Amino acid sequence: MSKARTSIVDIARAAGVSKSTVSLVLQGSPLVNEKTREKVSALINDLGYVYNRGAANLRQSKSKIIGIVVNDLTNSFFAELAVGVDMVVQSAGYVQFLAHSGESVDRQRQVIASMRENGIAGLILSPARGTEASDVKPLADSGIPVVVVVRNLPGAKVSTLLSDNYGGAKSAVRHLINLGHRRIAFMGGFADTAVSSDRVRGYRDALMEAGIALNQNFVIHSAPSRAGGATAAERMMFFDERPTAALCFNDAVAFGVCDGLRSNDIEPGKGFAVIGFDDVIEAKTAVPALTTVSVDPQGMGQRAAQLLMKQINAGQVDQETLVTSVRLVVRQSCGAPVRQTEELA
Amino acid sequence: MSKARTSIVDIARAAGVSKSTVSLVLQGSPLVNEKTREKVSALINDLGYVYNRGAANLRQSKSKIIGIVVNDLTNSFFAELAVGVDMVVQSAGYVQFLAHSGESVDRQRQVIASMRENGIAGLILSPARGTEASDVKPLADSGIPVVVVVRNLPGAKVSTLLSDNYGGAKSAVRHLINLGHRRIAFMGGFADTAVSSDRVRGYRDALMEAGIALNQNFVIHSAPSRAGGATAAERMMFFDERPTAALCFNDAVAFGVCDGLRSNDIEPGKGFAVIGFDDVIEAKTAVPALTTVSVDPQGMGQRAAQLLMKQINAGQVDQETLVTSVRLVVRQSCGAPVRQTEELA
DNA sequence: ACAGTTAATTGGAACGTTCCAAATATGTCA
């Protein structure tokens, strides 16, 4: 019942055919006679045979595993991204091999190495902070397609899928300006990431466009988490001239900012307008519902996976950079009167 | 640079030794001479050799992969569980192969099959609703250890790690009773899961213990999500005699209930006491901070992984059932005056 | 210099597949 794995030749022996025939059956080849197929299939079931994909890969050296490593599984943005990837990967007959680096480059190196050893056909990577182009170079060099998502990796010869951070931030700030706000803050996120600097740039340009002078203090960095948002909001309370609205680095920060406002008896959406970034699932159901720049992580995962699949099938690693468009979803937290949606290029 | 994978024999040829020696080097055997080791190691780097674990497994038929499949990655409880598992799995030199079933038994069957084909050394499973014992039987039969977590799987010959749902619910309700509440509801969750029925049982017994008659209407089932919580709260609003407090199926539901209360101008923690279950990260930072039964998903993941590792190393599949203890974390949402913690067995 | 150890190294035979060329069976036509 346990012990020795039953193999293709065990089946062959039992069915009185050759192992080649069994192999043919396994692959659903049309070459094999209907009767033999039935007999073999029955035996496969009865003997509890399980296909050894490792052995198969050994011979044909192309596996059906795609790897995905994310920097923070705990953040539901990435969890959803992974789910999106999983959808297309599964339906293409591949299986997903998900790992998380916990924002550590070392760990990331480890898991990538391990994935390589296990023969992945391609990799989707949301890099940990501080990842170097050299971390993915060996992959790309040995012809394994890599798609980098969410954060970019300058210098790496790989495809990249980013969201339109600049445009999204810009349109969010424009919206706030249209609503009459003049003192607008940017809250949360670390200054040293490309994602953050792109969003801040969009924020600045929107202000400039409207002829509003930039107040340097209004860019308040913090950890990109709910807790970070709360502390950022607390810090803002000490300003002589407080902002009346904020664009937040992401939704987690935005929720934290709401928490911080409430602790100071300010109701988000009434006394202060809050806009997030990402549109995680909770954004819709929170109270007040969060106005946010929708990135659709699941869709992004799907696109990334499609891009990867294309390259795997084409058998070549391209270096293509896609920017996915992004749209502002207006809900209650910005105090806008009506529910509307603004499309972006 | 790409094309043919360089193998152990390529290295051997280049170094002027036999493939056996290279293999020895790879395994860090003390049998090999220091000078040869160096030469070989250098070549391994230079030629960009990557170890083929598939081939190795083929020979020694014990892999270093452990599989984990969760029913909903999007729920941060499970994401954290996975992170916990990952921690111990990594440090044991194994790698994790995470998949999510999206609460579909079919998908779950697929991914489990796929993992089997890829030769996992063990499996951690948080089963999708409706999973049968027969779904894991073949695994267990072929000697692959399986640890079922979170939900139990009656009849399956596998180890199980559950949290003390009964005790946790009981102590939460006791707390509400001590606070003076008499009309207490149980909100959220589907009636047909063991987890739900255990919690409801704890809720009932606590009421009974206090001599409070059970009002059947006060058990309001709904989807175990934020949205589900909101609708449950809305439904409650139509009661003639409304509850003054609720134990919720999980934290997501609890947040939803808070949303629903607010839409009806009731402030959670003031006009109505809310207790959740799970203690997800957001529970601490939410406003009001959520009183909840802390399950520590990450710790649970770690314990599950340890249990699995033990079985893998022992080379036998036990059938052990562990119940992890659980503690009530009192925060603001139940309206308790002081911040305190109650330990449970 | 020789036997006796100990230290390093090494061929092959597995492991469970796939793939190819070749063999065999089956059918068709005149």
Place this chain on the structure above:
DNA sequence: TGACATATTTGGAACGTTCCAATTAACTGT
């Protein structure tokens, strides 16, 4: 019936490792 085409089936040689038994090299002490 013989010759050909077509439908099935089949041995073996890979694939990249590990493991074992066996070989060779390098030291001992006398």
